[in-house]
Structure formats: structure tokens, C-alpha cells
Amino acid sequence: MEKTILSIPSHLVVIGGSAGSLHVMLSMVAQLKSNANVSIVFIMHRKAAADDLLTPLLQSRTKWPVIEISDKDPLLVQTVYVAPADYHVLIEKDFTFSLDVSEKIHFCRPAIDITFESAADLFRHSATGILLSGANADGVEGLIYLKDRGGICMVQDPETAEVPYMPKQAIEKVAIDRVIHPDEIATYINSLI
């Protein structure tokens, strides 16, 4: 039997979300196509102790593998990676993930800022950061950092966001490349070939 050749994606999309971001992700992953040369890292604020159903829930909607990140997992193409509750997520030069339980940022662990920054360090102009619905200040500093390093910054159209605070903050403080409608996120990701 022929084995699928697994490789490192040429583009990385990091999506950060808080309150009101789950349904956006659920409908987005359902539309992912198999020719995209990209991987997705999803950083979602949620309670540390909760029995974590996020990964199986996302997996039930998509053909792409959905993986909750463990220490040293390799970053592979066409995969949705989910930040585990209570860990920050970074990406190393050898395209493996590393986890970190250091101080919360904006009361958050995982913090969106940290993964935006780490993605920017590694992927530069081939990194995209997308900030979804949420009530938190997390993510804005990370987008600024990403922008400074040539990455692409997007936010969910606040008009469509259940909790528009997070995308609105980003629009005020960062030169956003695109204000995106939730339905168009998958189309954008599928275009990265």
C-alpha cells in the first residue's frame, strides 16, 4: 500500500478565538480541501479543567486530521492542530511544537499572542494570523508582531462576531490586511496551494 508522504506545510495559519469562536471554526473546518499546502493551529481560550471535547468535535466535521498538540509533535501539512487547555504553544526551528506552562498572558493560557509570535518567527511572510470573536485583549500584540515580520493579519468581521471586542481591538491597533467574513476563511485557506 502506498503511504501518504507527510511534509511540512509551506504556509501556516494560526487562528485565535475566544467566546463565540467555536461555531466559526466548526463550519470552517468542514470546508477544508485536500490540495491546500497549509496547516492550521487553533488557539482557543477555554477552561483548564474542562473535559476537553474540542478536538473530537472539530474532528467530527472535517477530513483533515485534528490533533491536540503534545510535546514535540511534528508540524505536518493539512492538519488542524489544537492548543491543549492550560499550555502555551510555540513552534521550534525543526518544525516541532513545544509547550510551555509559564505565566498566563491577559489571564490566558494558551495565549494567542505567543503562538502568533512564534509562527511569525518561523514562517515570516508565509504566516497568517486570524483573530476571531472574543472578549479578551489577547491576540492584538501578537498580530502587531506578525505584521512587523511580514505576516498576514486578518480578523473576523466584527459585524458577524458574537463578541466583537477582540476583532475590534485588533482593527484599532493593527494595520489589518483583511477583515474577513466567517464563510470566507475556508476559501482563503484552500487558496494557499
Added chain:
Amino acid sequence: MYSRKFDIKDEEIFQLLRDISDWYGYDFTEYSKASMKRRILRLINLDNFANFNSFRNRIKLDEVYFLRFVEEITVNVTEMFRDPKFFRSLREDVLPNIAHHSFIKIWHAGCATGEEVYSMAILLHEAGLLEKSLLYATDLNAQVLETVSKGIYPLRHMKLYSENYINSGGKFDFSNYYTANYDNVKFSKFLVQRLVTSTHNLVSDGSFNEFQLILCRNVLIYFEKQLQDRAIRLFDASLEVGGYLALGSKEALKYVDVYKRYQHVGKEKIWKKLS
């Protein structure tokens, strides 16, 4: 935030880590780089250094500042009964199987401020094993070990710890284990008495005893693969056959070859040494 002020090159960080190894004998060169870079940038910003060179010089010339560097660069965030299900598994899957020993030795490697050591002491007490147990708490950072020996922690965390304790299968009143005094609590003497603290560096120090249980949770995530290998081998050499190794919830033995001699126990990150 810290990240915008200025950028540092990876080579600069690596050179600094090599220099620190020469100057002070602490080797951080095999720590995960992305995390290390973040910690360093955070400290540079926290202490208001104008540039990377002044930071570097301060470390070189000021030994006291170097101790601060060690304390801030290593992550000392921990809590009592973190991942309650893990502690429940220790109660149910591990303690009954080491209870027959006349003397139980447990090693908490990289214990930080020791919250998990006290959690373990409470489990042992409730299993009726504490009096014949000794808990070795080690960390490379001497500063945090003082907290462990004192057993004094902020009162404001006790609500969370008490919830964690109950979720771990604790059946008593958690507040019986400490006395509160203003903003702090002090854990009872019968717990503190069973603790031994010592500095130990997983990068450079060797095995110092044989244990029935070794816990090293959320420490290996800061190490690159080669260093993880070293640490696991050290644990292997320090664990008796039939003993248990416990890691953090997102850590695994799978990338290290010793795992073939270990059997996964329960649903948490706990393995039993078979041979």
C-alpha cells in the same frame, strides 16, 4: 509587550547560553529555543535593559543577577493537585502497588515551588503511608527550594487547590492540612517533616538514589529531544524494577527508546518499569 522593543537573533541567544555554561556551569544550551527566546525577551523587558549587550554584561559580571536569571528563565508555575485526574490515578493505580515496601522513596524532579510535593504528601498520608515515606524534592534553582522547605503558600490559591483536591478523590476538609495566617498558609509539620530538598540539575547531575516513584511533570517540555533522552535515562537508572514514572499530561515516553521496558498504567501519563 516585550516582543516589540527589539528583536534578538537566535545566534545571540545561543552564544549567551554557551557563555553562561562557561561562566557559571549552568548549561541551558539544550533547552527548547522558542521558549527560551521568549523567557529571555521577557526578562530583558521586565528589568528594563536598553539592549541585549547590557543584559549579557550584567549576567557576566553580577553573580546575584545571574541567580535572578536562573529563577526567571526557568518556569516555576505550578499548583496543588494540578490535573486532579492524574492525582486520582496515583491514589488508585500507583500507591496500592508500592504500599508493601517497608520504606517508600519518591523523587519530585524539577519540583519548582513544591506544590505537587505537598499534594503527594497528602495522598500518602491519606493512604496511611506517609510515616514510612520520604519525598525528595529537587530543582536546579536553590531559591524555589526554600519555599518547599518552608511550606508557606498564598492563601488566595487555596480555593482552587481545595477544588482540585476534592476532584482528585480527596474526602477530607482540605483546610485541615494547613493553618492560615493573614495572606498565607503554612502546611502542617507532619507533612513538611517527610520532605528532603536538594538542588539537582537534570542537565548535568547523576542518579543519587533508587526510588519507587519518580515524578517529573512539565519539565521535559522545556528540553530538546537529546536532553529529554538524558533525563529519561537518568530516571530509568534511578527507578527500581516495578517502580513508576509520572510525566506531565502532554509529555510522553514515545520518543525515547527505554519505553519498551515500560508499561503504561491507567489513563494518565504514568508508566511502570517492567525490567
